[in-house]
Amino acid sequence: MKVRNGFVSNSSSSSFIVLLPKDFSDTIDYDKIAEENGEDFPIDKLKEVIAQFIHDEYMYDEEFYYTYKSDYDLKEVFNELISPYTISSIDTSSDAGCTVMADRNKIQEILDKTK
Numbered sequence: 001m002k003v004r005n006g007f008v009s010n011s012s013s014s015s016f017i018v019l020l021p022k023d024f025s026d027t028i029d030y031d032k033i034a035e036e037n038g039e040d041f042p043i044d045k046l047k048e049v050i051a052q053f054i055h056d057e058y059m060y061d062e063e064f065y066y067t068y069k070s071d072y073d074l075k076e077v078f079n080e081l082i083s084p085y086t087i088s089s090i091d092t093s094s095d096a097g098c099t100v101m102a103d104r105n106k107i108q109e110i111l112d113k114t115k
Contacts, residue, residue, distance in 0.1 A: 015092050018085045019102040025050055033077060042074070049078055053099070061097035 021027070028050065034041050045068050053059045064075040078099075087102055 015090045015097050016099045017087045018082050020085050057101040059099045
């Protein structure tokens, strides 16, 4: 298994670990995303994806294809939004990618122990 600290977008054979700020959903400029992707871009579906990810703290790649069917690549936009917060990328089997949110408290505990 390969572990990377960088971000590889649009890879269905990679899983990502991210640490999002508490106000992540408030920082997203949905108007800018709609402008960059065209007025028909499904902003409501993107909002659903973000809300579901924050609620569940994980998102399997297949959910983008089966749950959030669209003419647009929501996964690509989602990946762009979370890429600055990616801690690690792990190569997995094909089409088995997943994005998982790291536990903020656990990260803080580890950081405190390493001081």
